[in-house]
Amino acid sequence: MTRSDQEVRLLNYREINPSIHWARRQSVQKTPGMTRRLYDFEMMYVYDGEMIVHYPETGEKLRFLPGDLLFLHAAEPHCIEISSTEGARLIGIHFDFYNEFEISHELFMVVDEERVHADRFCLMPVGIDGERIYAARYEAVPDEIVGWMERISEEFTSEKPGFEMVCKGAMIVLLAALARLQPKPARSVPQAYQDALRSLTGEMSARMAFPWTVSLMAARLSVSEDHFIRLFKEQYGTTPSQYVRRLRHQEAKRCLRETDLKIERVGLLVGYEDLHHFSHAFKKWQGVSPREYRKMSSLL
Numbered sequence: 106m107t108r109s110d111q112e113v114r115l116l117n118y119r120e121i122n123p124s125i126h127w128a129r130r131q132s133v134q135k136t137p138g139m140t141r142r143l144y145d146f147e148m149m150y151v152y153d154g155e156m157i158v159h160y161p162e163t164g165e166k167l168r169f170l171p172g173d174l175l176f177l178h179a180a181e182p183h184c185i186e187i188s189s190t191e192g193a194r195l196i197g198i199h200f201d202f203y204n205e206f207e208i209s210h211e212l213f214m215v216v217d218e219e220r221v222h223a224d225r226f227c228l229m230p231v232g233i234d235g236e237r238i239y240a241a242r243y244e245a246v247p248d249e250i251v252g253w254m255e256r257i258s259e260e261f262t263s264e265k266p267g268f269e270m271v272c273k274g275a276m277i278v279l280l281a282a283l284a285r286l287q288p289k290p291a292r293s294v295p296q297a298y299q300d301a302l303r304s305l306t307g308e309m310s311a312r313m314a315f316p317w318t319v320s321l322m323a324a325r326l327s328v329s330e331d332h333f334i335r336l337f338k339e340q341y342g343t344t345p346s347q348y349v350r351r352l353r354h355q356e357a358k359r360c361l362r363e364t365d366l367k368i369e370r371v372g373l374l375v376g377y378e379d380l381h382h383f384s385h386a387f388k389k390w391q392g393v394s395p396r397e398y399r400k401m402s403s404l405l
Contacts, residue, residue: 112226112228112229113228113229113230113231113235114228114229114230114231115230115231115232115233116230116231118281121203121230121277121280122202122204122273123200123202123203123204123273123276123277123280124200124204124269124273125198125199125200125257125261125269125272125273126145126199126200126201126206126208126214127197127198127199127208127214127261128196128199128257128258128261128262128272129196129197129258129261129262130194130195130196130255130355130359131194131195131196131197132195133154133187133192133193133194133195134187135187135188135190135191135192136186136187137184137186138159138184138185138186138187139184140159140161140182140183141182141183141184141215141216142180142181142215142216143177143180143181143199143214143215144206144213144214144215144216144222144225144227145179145199145200145201145206145214146176146177146178146179146199146200146201146202146227146229147175147176147177147197147198147200147214148174148175148177148197148198148200148254148279149175149185149195149196149197149198150174150175150195150196150197150246151169151170151171151172151174151193152171152193152194152196152352153191153193153306153307153310153352154171154189154191154192154194154195154307155168155169155170155171155187155189155193155303156168156169156175156185156186156187156188156193156195157169157185157186157188158175158177158183158184158185158186158242159183159184159186160181160182160183160241161182161183161184162181162182167241167242169242170299170303170340170341171306171341172244172246172340172341172342173242173243173244173245174243174250175241175242176239176240176241176243177241178237178239178241179201179227179229180226191307194310194355196254196255196258198257198258198276199214200276201227201228202227202228202229202280203227205227205228206227238284239283239284243283243286244342245340245341245342245343246286247282247286247342248343248347249282250279250282250283251351253275253276253278253279254279256271256275257272257275257276257279260275263401293339294336294339294340298326298340299340301326302326302336302337302340302341305322305325306341306348309348309349309352310352313352313353313356313375314373314374314375314376315376316376317349317376319333319334319346322337322345333345349376350386350390353375353376354390356374356375357371357372357383357387357395358391358398360374360375361395361398361399362402368380368383368384368396369383371383371395372384372395383395384396
């Protein structure tokens with residue numbers, strides 16, 4: 106089975122009943138990747154780094170930068186290349202639309218081409234003319250979509266009572282939000298500025314405690330602050346300040362989950378000089394204090 110003969114179902118939003126098969130944040134080293142197919146669907150959002158997705162059937166190559174989202178369709182051959190030297194930080198979700206796929210020891214999400222189960226490829230919803238509902242690439246997706254992906258990842262990882270219901274509900278909202286996104290024109294940011302912005306965001310990820318003011322960032326590109334903000338928002342779909350806050354939020358959560366560092370030290374690492382300001386900012390992001398978040402994570 107290939108993309109051309111995958112089974113489809115005319116989209117009826119009332120019938121959508123998604124199930125989540127896998128959801129995780131991940132750090133991936135530079136790699137040329139390998140061609141594969143999936144039984145289910147996958148979304149992948151790029152926090153940092155760069156990846157290129159090759160489609161052997163069409164010869165198409167799509168480039169994904171921070172802020173972009175990849176939507177992989179079931180049965181479609183593809184190869185994901187992590188092209189940035191420093192690797193990439195991603196969040197991915199495997200799912201189906203109609204609660205039709207269950208992972209087992211014999212059947213995983215990635216197709217074993219020597220033992221293909223043609224009847225297990227998940228149904229693809231299409232429009233009235235057979236057109237795809239979801240694009241392969243979404244550039245600079247809104248923060249709310251990233252937030253739903255993160256919520257699904259946290260719930261799926263926690264396996265707390267009722268997590269399946271939370272994941273299903275969040276996935277429905279996520280799919281609806283994604284379906285409403287209008288196609289955006291190709292980036293018009295000149296290549297030289299794209300390269301400079303990519304270098305800058307890489308440094309921002311590596312040095313989160315640094316006071317990244319708009320004036321300082323604009324000076325790095327030798328442009329005015331207003332011009333810098335326009336360039337940055339056109340490239341990443343968010344303002345520079347929002348981008349920095351999101352980086353700090355993600356790193357703070359990672360440190361609280363994965364390390365024993367004191368909370369005050371975590372705040373310092375992500376750019377907050379005192380515990381009070383860090384706790385206030387974290388609660389605004391997450392809805393709970395850093396201490397409560399760490400305690401909840403320890404129960405997972």
